[in-house]
Amino acid sequence: MYRLIPTEDETGDEDRTETGSIRNQHGFVPESDSPSKGPFRSIFHKVRSLFSPGHRPRAFNCSWRSRSTATTPGAPGNRSTAPKRKHVFMLDRVFLKRFWRILQAMFRKPSKAPWLYIGLTLFCCVNEAVVYYVGTIPSRYYKVLGDKDMTAFFRLLIVSLLTVFLAGFGKTVIYYLGSLLALEGRKSLTLHFHQIYIRPKFFYRILMMHDEELDNPYFLLSSIASRMLINPIVDVVFYKESAEGYFRYLHVRFRQFAESITFSRGEDEARRSADESLDVLLLTQLDVIYKELPLKFLQQSVSYFGSILSYVIISVPIFMGKYDDLPSSDVSSVISKISFVSMYLTYQFSKIIQCGTDFSDVAGYTSRLGQLMEALDEMNAELENIAIDFPHEESMTMDASIRFENVSFDTPAGDLIISNFTYRFEAGVNTMIVGPNGAGKTSILRAMGGLWPVAKGEIILPRRDVIFLPQTPYLTYGTLREQLVYPLKKTASGVSDADVVRVLKMARLEHIADTIEDFDMAYTLDWSKMLSPGEQQKMAFARLFYARPVFGVLDEATSSMDAESESEMFKQCRLLNITCITVCHHSSLEKYHQQKLALDGRGGWSSFEIQHSSDCHSDDIPISTTGVGVVSSEEMEVDTLTGNVEDANQGYRD
Numbered sequence: 001m002y003r004l005i006p007t008e009d010e011t012g013d014e015d016r017t018e019t020g021s022i023r024n025q026h027g028f029v030p031e032s033d034s035p036s037k038g039p040f041r042s043i044f045h046k047v048r049s050l051f052s053p054g055h056r057p058r059a060f061n062c063s064w065r066s067r068s069t070a071t072t073p074g075a076p077g078n079r080s081t082a083p084k085r086k087h088v089f090m091l092d093r094v095f096l097k098r099f100w101r102i103l104q105a106m107f108r109k110p111s112k113a114p115w116l117y118i119g120l121t122l123f124c125c126v127n128e129a130v131v132y133y134v135g136t137i138p139s140r141y142y143k144v145l146g147d148k149d150m151t152a153f154f155r156l157l158i159v160s161l162l163t164v165f166l167a168g169f170g171k172t173v174i175y176y177l178g179s180l181l182a183l184e185g186r187k188s189l190t191l192h193f194h195q196i197y198i199r200p201k202f203f204y205r206i207l208m209m210h211d212e213e214l215d216n217p218y219f220l221l222s223s224i225a226s227r228m229l230i231n232p233i234v235d236v237v238f239y240k241e242s243a244e245g246y247f248r249y250l251h252v253r254f255r256q257f258a259e260s261i262t263f264s265r266g267e268d269e270a271r272r273s274a275d276e277s278l279d280v281l282l283l284t285q286l287d288v289i290y291k292e293l294p295l296k297f298l299q300q301s302v303s304y305f306g307s308i309l310s311y312v313i314i315s316v317p318i319f320m321g322k323y324d325d326l327p328s329s330d331v332s333s334v335i336s337k338i339s340f341v342s343m344y345l346t347y348q349f350s351k352i353i354q355c356g357t358d359f360s361d362v363a364g365y366t367s368r369l370g371q372l373m374e375a376l377d378e379m380n381a382e383l384e385n386i387a388i389d390f391p392h393e394e395s396m397t398m399d400a401s402i403r404f405e406n407v408s409f410d411t412p413a414g415d416l417i418i419s420n421f422t423y424r425f426e427a428g429v430n431t432m433i434v435g436p437n438g439a440g441k442t443s444i445l446r447a448m449g450g451l452w453p454v455a456k457g458e459i460i461l462p463r464r465d466v467i468f469l470p471q472t473p474y475l476t477y478g479t480l481r482e483q484l485v486y487p488l489k490k491t492a493s494g495v496s497d498a499d500v501v502r503v504l505k506m507a508r509l510e511h512i513a514d515t516i517e518d519f520d521m522a523y524t525l526d527w528s529k530m531l532s533p534g535e536q537q538k539m540a541f542a543r544l545f546y547a548r549p550v551f552g553v554l555d556e557a558t559s560s561m562d563a564e565s566e567s568e569m570f571k572q573c574r575l576l577n578i579t580c581i582t583v584c585h586h587s588s589l590e591k592y593h594q595q596k597l598a599l600d601g602r603g604g605w606s607s608f609e610i611q612h613s614s615d616c617h618s619d620d621i622p623i624s625t626t627g628v629g630v631v632s633s634e635e636m637e638v639d640t641l642t643g644n645v646e647d648a649n650q651g652y653r654d
């Protein structure tokens with residue numbers, strides 16, 4: 001039996017529940033928040049609220065930076081009072097800055113995009129000259145036919161056929177170069193994002209971060225037409241892209257949780273949310289269509305107007321008698337030429353207007369990409385500013401240990417996890433971390449792994465000798481050999497077949513070695529679908545046994561295994577000298593550990609040596625007490641496994 005003093009803030013846990021930003025998240029604001037003018041308006045309103053700064057899909061809800069927003073009106077945790085702020089994305093200095101960054105990313109070395117762009121521009125210029133020449137051909141026909149000049153006619157015929165082919169060839173090359181440029185641009189931009197986004201520490205952080213309001217205070221003097229016609233489109237294109245992203249994300253989640261949804265008969269709910277998000281998406285698309293209508297109208301009108309204008313222009317000199325001296329064939333030729341030139345000019349003018357529509361799309365995408373880039377920048381700066389962010393890495397010394405020195409840190413929502421925590425995980429001493437749900441057991445591991453920053457103190461660990469095993473391991477697509485060496489795919493070829501079989505046997509997965517004949521066959525099937533949850537956890541242990549680190553940090557890593565397999569995993573760890581730091585809920589795991597670290601869920605903690613006599617469970621004696629949770633026989637009893645104050649020791653007696 002052991003006792004803990006609860007910290008002064010008895011309500012801490014409840015507060016966390018109420019203000020924790022992940023608790024109250026829905027894709028949409030409550031109906032009461034929506035305008036009451038029918039479902040159409042209501043859904044439209046949802047479009048805005050869905051992508052308002054306060055909204056985030058569930059997995060994206062946390063940020064240390066936005067801690068204050070978690071408790072302010074309009075923050076995710078207070079959805080019902082969220083003000084409906086409207087984001088407006090405009091053509092302004094921020095847009096230009098973002099656009100410039102995107103261009104830099106697209107055109108950076110070793111991309112072929114710059115050369116393609118230069119080639120495309122040159123070709124377009126040459127082709128424009130050819131097209132112009134083709135356009136003037138009919139006027140020459142008027143002339144040669146009017147003069148009944150057969151030689152000139154056949155000469156013109158050959159020349160015009162050649163130029164027409166040349167123009168067709170030019171258009172095809174332009175299409176080809178344009179497509180290559182699009183592919184190359186996409187490749188360099190995506191590689192750029194991969195490079196800055198999928199990398200240590202960053203990946204997790206960015207997925208956990210908040211949407212930030214990246215409004216800008218700057219405005220450039222853009223034209224009135226742009227303000228009136230293009231800017232509204234930029235705005236809606238942004239929302240359309242967001243809606244598209246959310247819609248796809250939802251479907252990815254359905255795929256991921258298909259089994260759970262089916263077990264809980266959640267198909268109707270899934271369909272409802274899919275339908276709803278489709279409504280939102282379609283409405284944003286409709287919005288884009290409506291907003292583009294004025295531009296389309298202008299564009300179409302200009303092109304029709306051009307054809308009439310040409311005759312208006314030519315009528316002036318004709319009625320003024322300027323061509324009275326010319327033969328009628330020459331007059332027809334002049335009329336044809338002038339009409340072509342004016343139609344050509346109006347066509348080019350309408351293309352400029354078309355560019356406005358296209359550009360508004362580009363501006364919408366730019367807003368979205370720009371926001372992502374800025375968020376990544378901020379995250380980067382944040383990481384660099386956190387002095388004690390990533391635990392110090394040390395190479396292995398004789399004194400192998402993981403040390404927390406006076407460490408305090410909070411959740412991203414600002415709730416205290418642990419305060420002044422000084423602790424040493426010794427190599428050779430298996431330690432279990434226990435405490436009620438939400439006490440911060442996994443958070444300690446997050447801090448250890450550098451996923452969460454610590455506000456104070458220092459964590460020192462021999463990082464290369466620590467491997468983390470989460471409750472749900474990540475299984476990659478690929479061969480069995482690659483699965484075992486994950487994440488060091490390149491080293492897979494160095495693993496012999498005998499080694500593969502050996503570690504699989506240790507992890508009680510020998511049947512997989514029997515089933516799979518070729519360890520290098522890349523299975524297109526998802527491994528996580530081929531293996532049961534317990535087998536997936538065993539695969540993670542197989543990786544651990546292969547890597548043989550000094551510390552294996554196990555976050556409920558055996559929760560899906562049968563008791564015998566679980567025991568086998570700890571036995572193998574002992575044989576391989578892997579020290580286990582285990583987050584768990586079951587007292588049955590005590591027999592594999594020598595030390596216990598108990599969190600009380602209020603920032604307090606305490607540590608105990610586990611006595612391994614047959615009836616000793618209720619007699620655990622605290623061997624060290626530091627920090628907030630000071631042990632005292634006079635204080636409240638807390639069962640650190642269940643977190644249940646009344647039920648203290650019940651689990652042990654059982």
Ligand SMILES: Nc1ncnc2c1ncn2[C@@H]1O[C@H](COP(=O)(O)OP(=O)(O)OP(=O)(O)O)[C@@H](O)[C@H]1O
Nearest residue numbers: 016020062411412413436437438439440441442443
């Ligand atoms: N990304 C996050 N943003 C905000 N709060 C979080 C986040 N992740 C966890 N928390 C909060 O941090 C607290 C500690 O979470 P943690 O996962 O460490 O608990 P735990 O002790 O491992 O719980 P369990 O026994 O249920 O696994 C919880 O209150 C949880 O709501």
